[in-house]
Amino acid sequence: xxxxxxxxxxxxxxxxxxxxxxxxxxxxxxxxxxxxxxxxxxxxxxxxxxxxxxxxxxxxxxxxxxxxxxxxxxxxxxxxxxxxxxxxxxxxxxxxxxxxxxxxxxxxxxxxx
Amino acid sequence: xxxxxxxxxxxxxxxxxxxxxxxxxxxxxxxxxxxxxxxxxxxxxxxxxxxxxxxxxxxxxxxxxxxxxxxxxxxxxxxxxxxxxxxxxxxxxxxxxxxxxxxxxxxxxx
Numbered sequence: 364x365x366x367x368x369x370x371x372x373x374x375x376x377x378x379x380x381x382x383x384x385x386x387x388x389x390x391x392x393x394x395x396x397x398x399x400x401x402x403x404x405x406x407x408x409x410x411x412x413x414x415x416x417x418x419x420x421x422x423x424x425x426x427x428x429x430x431x432x433x434x435x436x437x438x439x440x441x442x443x444x445x446x447x448x449x450x451x452x453x454x455x456x457x458x459x460x461x462x463x464x465x466x467x468x469x470x471x472x473x474x475x476x
Numbered sequence: 477x478x479x480x481x482x483x484x485x486x487x488x489x490x491x492x493x494x495x496x497x498x499x500x501x502x503x504x505x506x507x508x509x510x511x512x513x514x515x516x517x518x519x520x521x522x523x524x525x526x527x528x529x530x531x532x533x534x535x536x537x538x539x540x541x542x543x544x545x546x547x548x549x550x551x552x553x554x555x556x557x558x559x560x561x562x563x564x565x566x567x568x569x570x571x572x573x574x575x576x577x578x579x580x581x582x583x584x585x586x
Binding site: 372395397399404405406407408409412414453457462463464466467468469471 | 480482507509516517518519521524526534535566568570572573574575576577578579580582
């Protein structure tokens with residue numbers, strides 16, 4: 364069975380600092396992994412995806428994530444946080460080629476001026 | 477990129493009323509999904525469809541029902557709303573493994 368764990372429901376960083384949001388997964392098949400961002404009162408927007416191509420994936424808004432099979436991780440990073448990055452971030456794993464997602468519980472990112 | 481629409485965006489309704497949340501997409505995607513999201517919680521899949529006349533219940537039990545008569549339209553209906561139905565409902569569609577989300581409907585049942 365597939366599952367996703369996001370460590371840290373709230374993360375605070377200073378503007379200009381490194382952003383690191385953690386996601387660990389478990390999957391019985393090679394996983395497809397996704398990061399989404401959700402701004403207040405909006406739906407989810409896809410940041411980036413891993414579908415078994417390059418392990419380092421670059422997304423929108425300067426975010427990237429690295430798939431590490433040995434660590435079963437897909438952490439999201441951004442070198443320099445901006446105030447507009449403050450939002451909720453969700454990691455998701457596609458559930459065994461069923462086209463369904465399993466979502467993590469989300470991490471709320473706060474960016475301090 | 478998909479264009480996916482949900483109406484209404486916000487709805488406050490009394491207990492016992494019948495409501496339908498609308499979801500439409502313009503990209504011709506075969507697969508569509510309804511999720512329920514409570515504040516600070518993950519998204520839970522409540523219904524999905526892989527094509528016209530195909531609907532399935534998701535992982536979270538829900539008293540709602542859905543229909544898929546047209547590819548672009550995937551409405552969700554609650555026959556008798558209750559306060560426990562208060563939540564945000566998100567619709568999504570996909571062609572392959574990448575899902576595109578609508579803006580959501582925030583439902584409050586009083």
